[in-house]
Amino acid sequence: xxxxxxxxxxxxxxxxxxxxxxxxxxxxxxxxxxxxxxxxxxxxxxxxxxxxxxxxxxxxxxxxxxxxxxxxxxxxxxxxxxxxxxxxxxxxxxxxxxxxxxxxxxxxxxxxxxxxxxxxxxxxxxxxxxxxxxxxxxxxxxxxxxxxxxxxxxxxxxxxxxxxxxxxxxxxxxxxxxxxxxxxxxxxxxxxxxxxxxxxxxxxxxxxxxxxxxxxxxxxxxxxxxxxxxxxxxxxxxxxxxxxxxxxxxxxxxxxxxxxxxxxxxxxxxxxxxxxxxxxxxxxxxxxxxxxxxxxxxxxxxxxxxxxxxxxxxxxxxxxxxxxxxxxxxxxxxxxxxxxxxxxxxxxxxxxxxxxxxxxxxxxxxxxxxxxxxxxxxxxxxxxxxxxxxxxxxxxxxxxxxxxxxxxxxxxxxxxxxxxxxxxxxxxxxxxxxxxxxxxxxxxxxxxxxxxxxxxxxxxxxxxxxxxxxxxxxxxxxxxxxxxxxxxxxxxxxxxxxxxxxxxxxxxxxxxxxxxxxxxxxxxxxxxxxxxxxxxxxxxxxxxxxxxxxxxxxxxxxxxxxxxxxxxxxxxxxxxxxxxxxxxxxxxxxxxxxxxxxxxxxxxxxxxxxxxxxxxxxxxxxxxxxxxxxxxxxxxxxxxxxxxxxxxxxxxxxxx
Numbered sequence: 001x002x003x004x005x006x007x008x009x010x011x012x013x014x015x016x017x018x019x020x021x022x023x024x025x026x027x028x029x030x031x032x033x034x035x036x037x038x039x040x041x042x043x044x045x046x047x048x049x050x051x052x053x054x055x056x057x058x059x060x061x062x063x064x065x066x067x068x069x070x071x072x073x074x075x076x077x078x079x080x081x082x083x084x085x086x087x088x089x090x091x092x093x094x095x096x097x098x099x100x101x102x103x104x105x106x107x108x109x110x111x112x113x114x115x116x117x118x119x120x121x122x123x124x125x126x127x128x129x130x131x132x133x134x135x136x137x138x139x140x141x142x143x144x145x146x147x148x149x150x151x152x153x154x155x156x157x158x159x160x161x162x163x164x165x166x167x168x169x170x171x172x173x174x175x176x177x178x179x180x181x182x183x184x185x186x187x188x189x190x191x192x193x194x195x196x197x198x199x200x201x202x203x204x205x206x207x208x209x210x211x212x213x214x215x216x217x218x219x220x221x222x223x224x225x226x227x228x229x230x231x232x233x234x235x236x237x238x239x240x241x242x243x244x245x246x247x248x249x250x251x252x253x254x255x256x257x258x259x260x261x262x263x264x265x266x267x268x269x270x271x272x273x274x275x276x277x278x279x280x281x282x283x284x285x286x287x288x289x290x291x292x293x294x295x296x297x298x299x300x301x302x303x304x305x306x307x308x309x310x311x312x313x314x315x316x317x318x319x320x321x322x323x324x325x326x327x328x329x330x331x332x333x334x335x336x337x338x339x340x341x342x343x344x345x346x347x348x349x350x351x352x353x354x355x356x357x358x359x360x361x362x363x364x365x366x367x368x369x370x371x372x373x374x375x376x377x378x379x380x381x382x383x384x385x386x387x388x389x390x391x392x393x394x395x396x397x398x399x400x401x402x403x404x405x406x407x408x409x410x411x412x413x414x415x416x417x418x419x420x421x422x423x424x425x426x427x428x429x430x431x432x433x434x435x436x437x438x439x440x441x442x443x444x445x446x447x448x449x450x451x452x453x454x455x456x457x458x459x460x461x462x463x464x465x466x467x468x469x470x471x472x473x474x475x476x477x478x479x480x481x482x483x484x485x486x487x488x489x490x491x492x493x494x495x496x497x498x499x500x501x502x503x504x505x506x507x508x509x510x511x512x513x514x515x516x517x518x519x520x521x522x523x524x525x526x527x528x529x530x531x532x533x534x535x536x537x538x539x540x541x542x543x544x545x546x547x548x549x550x551x552x553x554x555x556x557x558x559x560x561x562x563x564x565x566x567x568x569x570x571x572x573x574x575x576x577x578x579x580x581x582x583x584x585x586x587x588x589x590x591x592x593x594x595x596x597x598x599x600x601x602x603x604x605x606x607x608x609x610x611x612x613x614x615x616x617x618x619x620x621x622x623x624x625x626x627x628x629x630x631x632x633x634x635x636x637x638x639x640x641x642x643x644x645x646x647x648x649x650x651x652x653x654x655x656x
Contacts, residue, residue: 002067005055006148009096012048013136015041016129023126027198035118038125042110045132046103053100056093056147060086066156069093069147075162075585077555082168088176089163091297092139092147097177098293099135102184106132109188109213117209123195124188131187134320142313165557165583165590171231178224179251183289185217186258190286190328193279197331202275202338207265212644214265214282218258219640225251226633237591237606239526239621241629244394249373250292253366257284260362263412267352270417276332276339277359283328284366290321295373347419354412361401361408368397403457406515409508410465413501414472431471436464451522458519462512469505476502499642506639513632520601520625527620530611540622542603543567544576549610557581557590562607562616566596578607578618602626 019041026034056069060083065071073086073093087093106128113121138145166172189210196206228251229241242248261281267274294317332339345353372389379387414428440460443451473491480490494502529537537544545565552559559581566573576594583590596603604621611617 001055001058001062002064002148002150005052005059006146008048008051008055009136009140009146009148012045012052013133013140015045015048016133016136019045019129020126020133023122023124023129026122027126027195032118035122035125038122038129039110039114042103042106042125042129045129045136046100046107049096049100049103049132049136052148053087053096056096057084057087060084063160065158065160066150067147068149068151071151071157071160073160073163075160077159078162078168081170081173082163085167085173086163088180089167090147092145092149094176094297095135095139095145096147098180098184099132099139101177101180102128102135102187103132105185105188105213105217109191113209117192117205119199119201120192120195120206120209123198124191127191127194128187131191138313138317145313162556162585165581165588166235169231169235171227171234175224175227175231178220178227182217182219182221182224182251183254183293185213185220186254186282186286186289188213188217189282193282194328194331197279197328197335200335200338202335204269207268207278211265214258214261215640215644218255218262219637219644221251221255221258222633222640223637225255226630226637229633230630233626234593234595235590237593239593239604239606239619239623241626244369244372244391246373247296249369250295253369253373254285254288254292256362256366256369257281257288260359261285263355264359267355271343271352272341273343273345273352274356275341276336279332279339280329281359283325283332287321287325287328290324294318294321349415349420349425351412351415351417351420354408354415358405358408358412361405365398365401365405368401369394372397399454402515403454403461406458406461406465406512409511410461410468413505413508414468428471429468432464432467435467436460439463455519455522458515462516465508465512469509472505473502495642499645503639503642503645506642507636508639510632510634510636510639513628513635515632517625517628517630517632520623520628523622523624525622528608528617529620530615530617532613532615535615537618537620539603539620541568542622543569544605544618544620546616546618547575549607549614549616552579552581556585557583560607560610562610562618564594564605564618566603576603576605578605580607580610597627599627600624 019038022034022041023038025031026038058064059067059070060074061080063070063074063076069090069092070086073089074083078086088097106125109128110121110125113124117124140146143149192206192210192213196202225248228248232238232243232248233241258281261278264274264278264281268278294314297314297317345356347353372393376386376388379385410432411429416424437460439462440456443456443459447455473494476494477487477490480493481487485493525540527537527539531537531546533546533548535546537546543566545567547563547565549560549562552561559579561577561579564576564578566576574596576596578594579592581590581592582588591606591608593604593606595605601622601624604623606619606621607616608619609617
């Protein structure tokens with residue numbers, strides 16, 4: 001099977017190469033026969049790549065330790081799901097998965113648009129296959145990256161080293177796949193944008209064709225970020241969900257311009273403005289997807305998430321990112337004359353102005369995150385010393401802009417296009433502003449100065465945004481109910497007939513919940529104490545009694561599990577059991593926290609050490625409102641699904 005996988009990988013490379021040549025010739029010479037060759041090459045490349053991935057998974061599952069990749073990332077003791085997940089546990093398999101998912105998108109786009117975008121499709125196919133060609137070149141021809149590279153006979157052992165213990169978690173079965181489904185999916189709108197620039201067909205056709213191709217990867221990238229945060233919270237034992245780690249930032253950076261694009265594209269559709277800007281946003285988004293993959297896989301920056309190092313081929317990867325970015329920017333500059341429109345902003349008090357401000361706020365946050373992420377590399381290049389910036393740098397600089405985005409989330413959808421009148425502003429915003437002010441006063445009355453600036457601002461703005469969303473739904477449902485519909489039927493009709501608008505409101509509601517959850521960090525408490533058996537630790541009304549600790553003998557790891565009785569006052573609540581593990585093979589320690597979770601707060605307990613005298617050293621976090629982040633995340637994804645859900649009436653219209 002290893003040989004078959006290797007041959008399939010070789011065939012995929014040459015199929016992609018042939019498809020690139022056919023696509024370029026078809027696009028430049030208007031050859032329909034070559035266009036068909038390029039389309040078939042996309043499908044053929046996908047087939048061969050899928051066969052190679054299947055071959056590698058087969059080797060991982062059956063334990064073919066003659067392959068270096070299998071020996072490094074799989075072991076007989078691993079459960080079947082984790083042997084399959086080892087496909088993305090190392091460098092070569094991860095890149096193979098990357099190109100496989102990108103070809104799923106490419107094949108779907110080629111098939112769906114085979115009759116509707118004939119002028120653009122040859123170039124789209126050539127660009128998508130060129131992208132696949134680069135990654136197939138890496139996994140085919142770079143020895144340390146090729147997952148089918150064999151070990152010398154004298155180095156073949158009867159068992160492998162196994163997957164990194166931190167990756168052996170159910171969420172890691174889906175987190176990388178979700179992120180890659182986000183990263184690679186943006187290649188489709190990027191390819192359509194580039195094809196529009198090459199052909200000079202710069203109307204809204206490419207935009208309409210690719211709006212859904214932007215929403216799909218944006219959904220997966222959002223889901224990947226959410227699941228990654230949950231994994232970090234449950235597995236890494238640091239007590240948090242986001243630490244502005246470089247690899248975390250790598251997934252967040254392309255999300256920012258993609259979200260900006262999803263807002264600004266509405267201005268192009270409604271007002272025929274921002275044509276150049278929308279292309280730039282698509283280019284930035286995909287360039288950051290490639291750059292994020294480079295950061296994740298290169299190990300150029302220290303990260304708790306970085307499990308591999310690229311070696312010299314990392315520079316090849318970086319050069320590819322630079323060439324792709326420069327080529328796209330060059331095309332935009334070449335066509336800038338054709339992208340100009342006569343329409344301008346008529347008033348700063350208008351929906352398009354709020355969306356433009358929204359876009360620039362996203363860009364400012366992107367610059368802050370990019371600067372903070374790359375600062376260690378820049379400082380080492382300039383001063384010879386690698387200096388990292390901590391979470392406080394990101395929190396202080398991005399916090400005010402996050403609050404401004406929240407305000408725009410409530411203002412943007414309600415304000416009038418072109419120019420808003422005082423009467424329309426009063427009609428739309430009077431009640432939401434009163435609700436926001438009431439939340440402000442109530443927060444001050446309950447918490448006083450202890451509330452802090454961010455909770456006060458975010459809760460008040462959150463109440464304002466929730467009021468705007470409620471008002472929009474209530475007004476629309478009331479109108480339909482006057483026509484004889486029941487309230488549930490009116491709600492269903494709204495979501496069915498204008499799912500983009502009302503699904504978008506659900507997304508905004510999720511954003512409000514997430515920011516409320518993040519604001520809870522202002523009330524976080526942390527305690528590190530050593531306690532003897534029978535001793536107690538008190539924290540904010542809670543009492544933890546250390547009962548005992550037991551050994552934790554397992555095949556892959558050893559360690560101990562502590563048993564702690566949790567009380568609130570004198571009321572018993574739960575028995576918590578944090579673990580301290582040592583993975584023998586990897587010589588890697590890990591703390592598995594035990595969490596008492598409620599809507600109000602989490603009590604998060606970590607066993608950091610068991611001392612020779614029988615005492616335990618415990619780190620305890622009290623994380624208020626943290627569950628609003630997960631609630632908000634799922635609400636956000638539900639809203640995105642509502643926007644994405646196929647519209648039956650629109651589909652019927654297309655069919656006609």
